[in-house]
Amino acid sequence: MVSCRALAVTMALMVVTVGCNFVKGYPEEDLVVRLPGQPKVGFRQYAGYVNVDSKNGRSLFYYFVEADKQPDTKPLTLWLNGGPGCSSVGGGAFTELGPFYPTGDGRGLRINSMSWNKASNLLFVESPAGVGWSYSNTSSDYNTGDETTASDMVVFLLRWFDKFPELKSRDFFLTGESYAGHYIPQLADAILSYNIHSTGYKFNVKGIAIGNPLLELGRDTSATYEFFWSHGMISDETRGTITTHCDFSNLHNLSQVCSDALKEADTINGYVNNYDVLLDVCYPSIVQQELRLKQMATKISMGVDVCMTYERKFYFNLPEVQQALHANRTRLPYQWSMCSSLVNYRDTDASINMLPILKRIIQNKTPVWIFSGDQDAVVPLLGSRTLVLELAHHLNFSTTLPYRPWFHKDQVGGWVTEYGKLLTFATVRGAAHMVPYAQPSRALHMFSSFVHGRRLPNNTHYSPDE
Amino acid sequence: MVSCRALAVTMALMVVTVGCNFVKGYPEEDLVVRLPGQPKVGFRQYAGYVNVDSKNGRSLFYYFVEADKQPDTKPLTLWLNGGPGCSSVGGGAFTELGPFYPTGDGRGLRINSMSWNKASNLLFVESPAGVGWSYSNTSSDYNTGDETTASDMVVFLLRWFDKFPELKSRDFFLTGESYAGHYIPQLADAILSYNIHSTGYKFNVKGIAIGNPLLELGRDTSATYEFFWSHGMISDETRGTITTHCDFSNLHNLSQVCSDALKEADTINGYVNNYDVLLDVCYPSIVQQELRLKQMATKISMGVDVCMTYERKFYFNLPEVQQALHANRTRLPYQWSMCSSLVNYRDTDASINMLPILKRIIQNKTPVWIFSGDQDAVVPLLGSRTLVLELAHHLNFSTTLPYRPWFHKDQVGGWVTEYGKLLTFATVRGAAHMVPYAQPSRALHMFSSFVHGRRLPNNTHYSPDE
Known part of the structure; x- marks a missing residue:
């Protein structure tokens, strides 16, 4: 641990009291x-x-x-x-x-x-x-x-x-x-x-x-549908339509047939966590209720707490947490959330x-x-x-x-x-x-x-x- | 539970003693x-x-x-x-x-x-x-x-x-x-x-x-290599070779280039349980030693005991288990094993x-x-x-x-x-x-x-x- 030499003599008493906790x-x-x-x-x-x-x-x-x-x-x-x-x-x-x-x-x-x-x-x-x-x-x-x-x-x-x-x-x-x-x-x-x-x-x-x-x-978008198919999440037919009719190099101009097939693929996978197709999903309404009621919301799937994102949001919006982190010094007019709805990204x-x-x-x-x-x-x-x-x-x-x-x-x-x-x-x-x-x-x-x-x-x- | 009417009168006493345990x-x-x-x-x-x-x-x-x-x-x-x-x-x-x-x-x-x-x-x-x-x-x-x-x-x-x-x-x-x-x-x-x-x-x-x-x-063999590729287990290059050079409809006459690529794919996946690419593998030498020493051999991966196959073999070769199952009535000159080396299947x-x-x-x-x-x-x-x-x-x-x-x-x-x-x-x-x-x-x-x-x-x- 680094020594406390930098501390002014005037702080010595305080250091003795709270301990030397900074570098x-x-x-x-x-x-x-x-x-x-x-x-x-x-x-x-x-x-x-x-x-x-x-x-x-x-x-x-x-x-x-x-x-x-x-x-x-x-x-x-x-x-x-x-x-x-x-x-x-x-x-x-x-x-x-x-x-x-x-x-x-x-x-x-x-x-x-x-x-x-x-x-x-x-x-x-x-x-x-x-x-x-x-x-x-x-x-x-x-x-x-x-x-x-x-x-x-x-x-x-x-x-x-x-x-x-x-x-x-x-x-x-x-x-x-x-x-x-x-x-x-x-x-x-x-x-x-x-x-x-x-x-x-x-x-x-x-x-x-x-x-x-x-x-x-x-390439990354086209890989999503290849992944869906190879993991059993869409049918051979839907994959066939996507392969034949989707030009992913021109994402802003997809054909109607392609768009429909992508939409279908996305819809039938709406109940899976696409970020981890193995994990169970967390149902927000249940976990949010449980967090309000001070119950444990933890839901384990494959050893992972799939509701951690909700627990995190709850924790980060506790005033004492923000204070301890020196965060939110300007009293932002919105809650902390994982992804911003404020940022207008090009x-x-x-x-x-x-x-x-x-x-x-x-x-x-x-x-x-x-x-x-x-x-x-x-x-x-x-x-x-x-x-x-x-x-x-x-x-x-x-x-x-x-x-x-x-x-x-x-x-x-x-x-x-x-x-x-x-x-x-x-x-x-x-x-x-x-x-x-x-x-x-x-x-x-x-x-x-x-x-x-x-x-x-x-x-x-x-x-x-x- | 079915009644015991079929039982002969002479067995009545025995039934009273051991309970009516058969149908x-x-x-x-x-x-x-x-x-x-x-x-x-x-x-x-x-x-x-x-x-x-x-x-x-x-x-x-x-x-x-x-x-x-x-x-x-x-x-x-x-x-x-x-x-x-x-x-x-x-x-x-x-x-x-x-x-x-x-x-x-x-x-x-x-x-x-x-x-x-x-x-x-x-x-x-x-x-x-x-x-x-x-x-x-x-x-x-x-x-x-x-x-x-x-x-x-x-x-x-x-x-x-x-x-x-x-x-x-x-x-x-x-x-x-x-x-x-x-x-x-x-x-x-x-x-x-x-x-x-x-x-x-x-x-x-x-x-x-x-x-x-x-x-x-x-079709099923070709699917194995498609699965390897789509699950990150072989490279784009190896998959390319397999796609170009392997004719799986003629399995008995694969080209050398194809055979080499399949061999490479199989080799680099030798440390994964190909029957479940997510699970860890069980190391036989460790588990067999542990079973001999009466220790718990259970090794859990994704909630599954991946050493269960060894525990099963150990259990099935206990004489009291075979007796309880009325198995091995002819004293077979080999141990019970999951897959037979005796059967010469066409x-x-x-x-x-x-x-x-x-x-x-x-x-x-x-x-x-x-x-x-x-x-x-x-x-x-x-x-x-x-x-x-x-x-x-x-x-x-x-x-x-x-x-x-x-x-x-x-x-x-x-x-x-x-x-x-x-x-x-x-x-x-x-x-x-x-x-x-x-x-x-x-x-x-x-x-x-x-x-x-x-x-x-x-x-x-x-x-x-x-």
Whole structure:
């Protein structure tokens, strides 16, 4: 633990009283002393705001959690959820890879023993403004898109590092999922561009990893229906109609026959969680009633609490939780919700092809991992895998690791392939769109390999035939 | 419970002593009083032999279990496992749909609360001779195939009904899985043929249901690699090679390029349970050691004991278990095992196309259900679904139920479609090759619908949007 030398003598008495709970060079006012209902832990959390545009009053909310052990020796990882317009604090931090999950009654927290803070310090940011507790005093700021989201994030990071100067030179990883398939490559690209032009500070980006990422809308959309078909969710006939009549490269001009078939496919799958076709669905009306009545709403399917999203929303809207997180300082006129209805995101940006940007990042020698929970019908592995292969071709990369299973706890954690030693594609077996949510242990194992610059393990201790 | 009027006066005292534990017209000598380590239950079990060829000394072992409640009012269902050469008693009865599972230490039994004996009386037969405890005194009898297996089963059933005359006129359902996709249609066909020619007794077959059935070898084999690919288990490149170079309609003459690609695909999936790609694998060496040491070998993955097959083998080879089951009366010179290495099954029979036989059965107004656990790579839904559609076309059947989800406990149990009101295809979500093993509750629900002649339920009580 870092010493308290920075503390002024005048604070000595207070330190003796409350304990030395913050770190030299970290913003004391952002220290989260304890979250309501939180189990005792040995690492520190910080949360608060960073202004990215003082004139417009645009400010992004962050949640930073130290690595569980020896945070000084561990890298820093940024995590962004997608949407566009969804919360990284609600998603990544409190239902996926952060140190805590909400409890079943939505009034407290429980430990996530597979938190990625076992391997890294973690930074979650509500981006762009309008998401979660991030806001702007200028409502036109909520009209946004990929470019401004990325440039705001660069400003955010520079100013956030001013709050946490110790971390400026730390190995820095950029990660996220879903629409963060746009956010993260574009942010990495903006950072590389900043580094080229900066005569002073340069970001120390060591790699990017994106899960079930939107990379190329046409391919990713067509993969959804291929996934439906191959998982028994639509008939041979419907798939036949889609294959014959749908031109996914021209999504804005689909034929009537195609649209009807897609509509039918979507309708008959309305009762399945398309983000994880294995999990049961949570029925909001029941869980919301139970949360009001202070009953446990937890509903377990395949070992996963499928109602966690409702428990999280309940928890985040408790005034004492917002106070403890230094959140909602401007008394926003709406509740915290996972995905913003405020943000008016430029919908044509979804069609931007990420492959050229990823190519640039990789050509800059930055390792890129694309991972894919194999139970996700929304951005399925069937699109991502092919796009990664195409990217490898664009880079003239040879296969440096043939497609093979990777292992965790002597079982197959998924399958993996690598191109040119810089581009990795990995599936996570039994995982969802939100990979760490459905398979926390396999996800942590994969993340640890990524930040250590190691390939996913090649072997088990056992042979199936022994 | 049936009265004991049939009992002779001379037995009255004994009845008073041991209780009236057998049923009028049921073979007293086959009554299984209690299996070692078995929890107390309210229904009866019978087990023993039926000779199918006295000259050769060919005899089939059966295990019959009454319905849990009101067995007199419930139908009779035959269940056969596949292989060819695998045990219906070990598979169906004691790890899938029977009333008991082995305990983790392989020394006792626990209740399967989702046993299909909630809906029907159940008959399991070791077929053909050479499987499990079925045997022949003439070793050439172990050279067998589809035709003799079916004709032996007809003889078996006629003689078994002599033991259980009360059940002769009961509604009779024929079910099974995997290679029973051959056994069951061929048995049904033989029975229909028997019924046509018999001037006396006629079997009262009311329907057949086969799970993940081998129906057409070429299509079913090609579906395995399509399944591998769509579930992230092989690369785009390997799938491309297979698609281009493999002619699965001519399995005995595959090109070298094709064979190499299939070999690679099989090799990289050697560490996954191909019968259920979600489940972890059980490592035999560990579990066998643990069973010897009387430790609990149970290893749970997705709620399923993946080591159950080893616990079962251990249990079935306990002398007291064989004694209680009236099994192994001839002291066979080998251990009980799930699949026989003794049976020399004609391998060309696997190529017999089942569609014409199924067509005949359906034209005889016998309802046919094909169901498919959607996590099975061995006989995947991708082949079965297409074959059922083809069969519907051969029958000139229209779609009487469009492809849609079916529900159980307000969640999607799978997807279902129906043709001509007689032919049903249903998937079971999250289920394996052994459907009732991985999804006992959904499997029982499906089976109950089947024996009641009901469609799978169309709706949940809840809407996902509520």
